[in-house]
Amino acid sequence: MALAVGMRVLTRALLRPWARGLRAAPGRTGPAAGGGDGVRCFRSPRVLVEPDPAAGVAVVKMRNPPVNSLSLEFLTELLISLEKLENDKTFHGIIITSDCPGIFSAGLDLTEMCGRDPEHYAEYWKAVQEMWLRFYLSNLVVIAAINGISPAGGCLLSLTCDYRVLANNPKYAIGLNETLLGIVAPFWFKDTLVNTIGHRSAERALQLGLLFPPAEALRVGVVDQVVPEDQVQSTARSVMAQWLDIPDHARQLTKILMRKPTADRLLTERDADIENFVRFICKDSIQKSLHAYLEKLKQKKG
Numbered sequence: 104m105a106l107a108v109g110m111r112v113l114t115r116a117l118l119r120p121w122a123r124g125l126r127a128a129p130g131r132t133g134p135a136a137g138g139g140d141g142v143r144c145f146r147s148p149r150v151l152v153e154p155d156p157a158a159g160v161a162v163v164k165m166r167n168p169p170v171n172s173l174s175l176e177f178l179t180e181l182l183i184s185l186e187k188l189e190n191d192k193t194f195h196g197i198i199i200t201s202d203c204p205g206i207f208s209a210g211l212d213l214t215e216m217c218g219r220d221p222e223h224y225a226e227y228w229k230a231v232q233e234m235w236l237r238f239y240l241s242n243l244v245v246i247a248a249i250n251g252i253s254p255a256g257g258c259l260l261s262l263t264c265d266y267r268v269l270a271n272n273p274k275y276a277i278g279l280n281e282t283l284l285g286i287v288a289p290f291w292f293k294d295t296l297v298n299t300i301g302h303r304s305a306e307r308a309l310q311l312g313l314l315f316p317p318a319e320a321l322r323v324g325v326v327d328q329v330v331p332e333d334q335v336q337s338t339a340r341s342v343m344a345q346w347l348d349i350p351d352h353a354r355q356l357t358k359i360l361m362r363k364p365t366a367d368r369l370l371t372e373r374d375a376d377i378e379n380f381v382r383f384i385c386k387d388s389i390q391k392s393l394h395a396y397l398e399k400l401k402q403k404k405g
């Protein structure tokens with residue numbers, strides 16, 4: 104228990120000033136109707152939290168249209184929602200899913216990594232690290248109900264969860280495809296994938312930038328279950344019930360036992376990782392390929 108408390112204190116201490124500022128800002132987030140049972144539902148512009156107090160579960164819906172790209176503001180709102188749910192003893196589990204049809208998350212927001220200054224890149228990268236640390240180490244059971252395509256950072260977010268349910272739709276794919284963009288998945292992205300699918304499969308997937316369609320994602324272990332699209336949420340709910348049957352303290356400590364060494368690696372190298380990222384992303388060649396990639400996305404429309 105002391106270990107679990109220690110981890111919570113540590114991760115809370117890591118909450119960035121940008122998050123503290125936003126938390127204090129009136130009107131950005133706020134209590135909304137949560138029923139007459141005293142449980143509060145928190146909303147923010149890009150995150151909709153639907154609480155089910157009787158089950159001890161909240162559904163966190165990402166709604167940052169058009170593609171749920173993980174912008175700085177969106178990451179901040181996600182972290183604040185997670186922290187509020189963790190601090191509310193009513194909740195033991197969350198289901199993270201998308202409110203954008205066909206897209207779970209398009210990953211990191213490319214516009215946060217293009218044409219900005221080094222200070223911005225550092226701030227953005229710290230927020231991405233924070234998202235990974237907080238979700239990966241959350242004391243809550245976190246289940247991803249993946250109802251759309253989930254490349255790169257979207258896949259990373261899914262990989263932080265305890266269980267992944269993917270909709271069986273041939274248009275959906277999931278994976279760390281960074282090499283296809285000419286960029287390198289950082290060591291903690293890699294570690295998370297290795298912890299999920301093993302070294303050999305991760306090496307192949309990372310080098311080739313593989314985006315796995317549902318059947319392959321299940322075969323390789325990137326997801327735990329593939330179900331018809333209309334059963335994603337109900338499956339996530341029944342899996343959640345099974346996880347919540349386990350005594351919470353034993354499950355939480357086991358989670359920390361399994362994940363702490365991976366998280367510690369980033370925690371001890373956090374500043375160096377930010378410096379590496381800023382150095383890398385500021386390179387002319389990287390900026391050119393990111394710009395070209397964004398242009399290609401825009402031109403795709405016609």
Ligand SMILES: CCCCCCCCCC/C=C\CC(=O)SCCNC(=O)CCNC(=O)[C@H](O)C(C)(C)COP(=O)(O)OP(=O)(O)OC[C@H]1O[C@@H](n2cnc3c(N)ncnc32)[C@H](O)[C@@H]1OP(=O)(O)O
Nearest residue numbers: 169172209210211212213214255256287379380383400401
């Ligand atoms: C030595 C090592 C040191 C360490 C170095 C670290 C280096 C960094 C490592 C981490 C980097 C990356 C991780 C990432 O997550 S990068 C993002 C990867 N994501 C993708 O490649 C997905 C790109 N998007 C798509 O493929 C498609 O948009 C889609 C998700 C399949 C949806 O297709 P759609 O047809 O429904 O929509 P589309 O018209 O393409 O897009 C709508 C608008 O959204 C914009 N957009 C799409 N994706 C992003 C994004 N990720 N970020 C920002 N904006 C995005 C797109 O441009 C359209 O905009 P507009 O309407 O035309 O203005």
